[in-house]
Amino acid sequence: MDRNVRTTDDVLALMDGLFAPGADRWTAGGASWWDDFYADRSKAVPFFVDKPDESLDAYVRRGLLAPGRALDLGCGPGRNALHLASLGFSVDAVDLSATAIDWARERAGAAGAGDVRFHRGDAFALTAAGAALAGPYDLIHDSGCFHHLPPHRRISYLSLLERCLAPGGHFSLTCFAAGGGGMGSELPDAELYRTGAPQGGVAYSPEALRRVFSGLTEVELRRMNDEPPASPLFGEPFLWTALFRSDAPE
Secondary structure, three states: OOOOOOOHHHHHHHHHOOOOOOOOOOOHHHHHHHHHHHHOOOOOOHHHOOOOEHHHHHHHHOOOOOOOEEEEEOOOOOHHHHHHHHOOOEEEEEEOOHHHHHHHHHHHHHHOOOOEEEEEOOHHHHOOOOOOOOOOEEEEEEEOOHHHOOOOHHHHHHHHHHHHEEEEEEEEEEEEEOOOOOOOEOOOHHHHHHHOOOOOOEOEOHHHHHHHOOOOEEEEEEEOOOOOOOOOOEOOOOEEEEEEEOOOOO
């Protein structure tokens, strides 16, 4: 008889198991899926390019972000982590995929990257209280990680931000946009559990993002710019880009 649910973490782990085998892309069990995804570097995947998010670059150029300690969640081949390091940030970058981390380290070596460290593993575990990446961080950046989480793991994500983001620090996000020209599943949260999969990524409306991150102060929320191929920056209009701030206590 299985009666092992006692804590919130037990409930979250139980709900992870409600999804079909192979649908898990957010815990250590999903690492092999991402390894396969990153194995062929020649695939026409927009974010395989060695370019930073146009929004992240703009936040720094406009003076909304200043160099400090940064955490890059779901860093993939390292394009944003390396850009932040080049701007003077001290960067910890995390991804589930060993294949992605190897690629990121190759890019870092070729670029003669500054203060950046790549970590392979589950971001929730690596940033747990007392863990090496528990923070505090002046910036937490996420380009494409959050929208792969099922609804119940938003709880884990908000807990990560609460414990790791420094007072007055910033959280920058790039995720699938709902609505015309967007991308990702627009099924209601409950329907994702009925289908047994997060449908390759969850789309969000501006109102949904503001509700999820209502504990933070919104600085900017907009569609990402559509950057042309010749641009040195990454930008696709099927994505939202957002910047939030964790206000220091008065």
